[in-house]
Amino acid sequence: MTFITRFAPSPTGPLHLGHAYSALLSYDMAQAVNGRFLLRIEDTDVSRCRPYWEEQIYDDLGWLGLSWEQPVLCQSEHLERYNAKIIQLAEMGLIYPCSCSRSDIRAALSAPQEGVPPTTVYPGTCRHRDMCSRQPGDALRLNMERALEYVSSKQLEFLESGPKHAGMHIVSPQELQRSTGDAVLGRKEIETVSYVLAAVVDDAKQDITTIIRGEDLFDTTALQVLLQALLDLPTPHYHHHKLIRDNAGKRLAKRDDACAIAKYRADGLTPCDIRQKLGL
Numbered sequence: 001m002t003f004i005t006r007f008a009p010s011p012t013g014p015l016h017l018g019h020a021y022s023a024l025l026s027y028d029m030a031q032a033v034n035g036r037f038l039l040r041i042e043d044t045d046v047s048r049c050r051p052y053w054e055e056q057i058y059d060d061l062g063w064l065g066l067s068w069e070q071p072v073l074c075q076s077e078h079l080e081r082y083n084a085k086i087i088q089l090a091e092m093g094l095i096y097p098c099s100c101s102r103s104d105i106r107a108a109l110s111a112p113q114e115g116v117p118p119t120t121v122y123p124g125t126c127r128h129r130d131m132c133s134r135q136p137g138d139a140l141r142l143n144m145e146r147a148l149e150y151v152s153s154k155q156l157e158f159l160e161s162g163p164k165h166a167g168m169h170i171v172s173p174q175e176l177q178r179s180t181g182d183a184v185l186g187r188k189e190i191e192t193v194s195y196v197l198a199a200v201v202d203d204a205k206q207d208i209t210t211i212i213r214g215e216d217l218f219d220t221t222a223l224q225v226l227l228q229a230l231l232d233l234p235t236p237h238y239h240h241h242k243l244i245r246d247n248a249g250k251r252l253a254k255r256d257d258a259c260a261i262a263k264y265r266a267d268g269l270t271p272c273d274i275r276q277k278l279g280l
Contacts, residue, residue, distance in 0.1 A: 003035030011053035097138035121181035
């Protein structure tokens with residue numbers, strides 16, 4: 001089997017050293033086994049994504065010495081594919097509309113961030129509703145209890161090769177219910193889907209065999225494995241790597257312009273300097 005991995009940034013700000021580490025590690029791992037390295041632009045958050053940040057992604061990664069296959073998959077151009085999967089889940093009786101807590105819904109649609117406490121598990125206020133009662137602006141939630149019943153005959157598991165969590169992991173239904181609850185998968189008003197669903201759909205579409213990403217996303221894996229089982233999609237291997245932190249030990253964020261790749265370039269550093277700085 002050909003090793004296929006991807007780097008999937010969102011064009012919502014400048015790439016920083018943490019992005020450089022993840023992209024370079026993914027690229028190097030693919031090169032080491034004569035595999036394939038793909039670039040994917042996760043730009044379904046139309047309120048925050050900007051074309052100039054997308055162009056800078058290409059510029060920064062090219063400067064680092066990376067190359068990738070064309071064309072690049074931009075998620076904003078494939079919303080119909082994700083909506084089709086939401087319809088599929090709805091036809092299985094696993095999705096319901098929810099009009100609760102708009103701010104929590106917006107937060108749930110974003111990729112999780114280290115250091116940000118998880119939203120309180122949804123109490124199921126709208127769980128009695130069916131899709132016929134859906135109103136404009138309603139969120140679409142996964143009925144976790146029904147979803148787990150649907151896959152009760154399957155073993156939910158994934159293989160992890162990262163330094164912190166290496167080994168085979170069994171997904172606990174009880175833990176999923178406790179920690180995730182009825183996850184938000186989409187909201188029509190902003191014409192987007194959740195990070196976890198879009199990533200699952202595209203990883204299958206692109207035949208990704210190994211997902212390489214920061215360890216702050218490790219806890220997201222269980223929900224993605226569940227969605228893969230529900231949609232009859234393959235489960236890739238996972239490799240969650242260490243996070244690059246600032247001098248105070250804080251995880252880097254896009255607002256940390258001092259660690260932006262473009263800043264290091266402007267200061268005269270070379271790609272080799274970046275690799276040395278990252279220990280690659």
